[in-house]
Amino acid sequence: MKLELDTLGKQYGDTWALQDVDLELDPGVVGLLGPNGAGKSTLMQIVTTFTKPTEGTVRWNGTDVVDSPGAIREDVGYLPQEFGVYPSLTAREFLQYLAAVRGLSEPTERIEQLLNLVNLEDDADRRLGGFSGGMRRRAGIAQALLSDPDLLIVDEPTVGLDPTERARFRSLLTSLAADRIVVLSTHIVPDVEATADEIALLDDGQLLTHTTPADLLAAVEGSVWEAIVSESELADLKSRHTVASMTRRSDGVHVRIVADESPVQGANLAEPTLEEAYLSRVEQSPTTATMEVSQ
Template identity: 65%
Template sequence: MELLIEDLGKQYGETWALKNITLTMNSGVIGLLGPNGAGKSTLMRIITTFQKPTEGAVYWNGTDVTENPRTVRKELGYLPQNFGVYPNLTAKEFLSYLAGIRGLSDASDRIDELLRLVNLENDRTKRLGGFSGGMKQRVGIAQSLLSDPSLLIVDEPTVGLDPEERVRFRNLLADLATDRVIILSTHIVSDIEATASDIALLSNGNLVAHERPGELLSHAEGSVWEWLVPDSKLAEVKHEYTVSGTVRKQDGLKVRVVADKPPHPDAEQTEPTLEDAYLCMTGGGRK
């Protein structure tokens, strides 16, 4: 399986939401990472054939998806960021309805299996109108897997999930990734770090990097600092630098800052995390 994105661009008026994007994706989880407005959603809409590119092309196993959209649609599972449900239907009724629309016959066993996977087995007969946001998100995850897709695209899938559910979903993605292409789009770096074998980093419509997580870390070497500050100085530090983390100590706060130069005489260099590298490479306020 191969998803090839070649010299892709999308223009809205005078603005390019994407420009010169070239990527090759094979089996595994590919993390699509970037700040809001980076172009992630536009890229996913083009891959899923909801939009056409202004220039360039997307190929699924050698076939241009714009010219032949059915070739990818029949093998596609998609969870959009804003996923809607019919509140008067139960979870099982809703999934059965979607299975029928997609031409999936005798999907009852598959639906039962998916409801178990997303931990909704005991809620299958409850109406979706009474579900919490996290429960609706889990229904969305289940519907994206109905056809056992070869290409799975999930947009911010763990939003609204509690920590236990988030871990469950990460493990599910890892299990599914052996024989399909999975694109995980998110701004939650920890989700990418836990599941992705490769990361495509977008910023301002451009592809900043396409590397393994360990390779991305090298971009932040020598640019991450920690030191202790009084509570009263935290706002000042946040105004001046990109703070990637804080830890409460007895005598103040240990702040973690991304910066090219030492931000304070007491600051000491420390090993970068993937989130530090992300902030470095997207221009997160480095000084």
């Protein structure tokens, strides 16, 4: 199975939400990273045929899905970033409805096991109108897996999940990736770090890089520094460099800084994290990005 994007672009009015994106994906988890407005959701909506591109092609196993959307719709499972549920249906009824819509025969057993998998077995007969945000998202994860999709696209899947469920979902993604393509879009870099074989980095609608986590880390080797600074030094550092993290302690502020040279006297080189590699790469892009850094 193969997903190919060729010079893909999407224009809204005068603004290009996505432009000249070339990407080839094989089985495994690809983490789609990028700041707000980078074009991640637009990219996923085009691949799932929800939105038509302005230019370029999307090929699924060689078939152009813009011309033949049915070619990918049978094989795709999609969890949008924002989606609704029918509040008057129970979780089980909602999944039965979507299974029927997708043309799945005899889905009962799979629905039961999916409810177990997302830990909703005890709430399966409760109406979705009474579900919390996290529970709705888990119902959304279950619906994305209904048809055992060859292409699983999940947009910010762990938003609203508690740490236990987040860990469970990471494990699930890794398990699912063995024989399918999983596209994971998120701001939460540790989620990508835990699951992704490849990373596609988008910024301002353009693909900055498509690489492995190891290569992304290698690129920032020797550019991450640790230091303990005062509050006044911190303000100066922030104005000159990317401060990846900071922790206030009794002896000062412990900071990790992304910089090509030692940013402050006494700074020591540190082992980079994927989040720092991401910050460094986005900072190098032509567009100054607004970052959301997960803790």
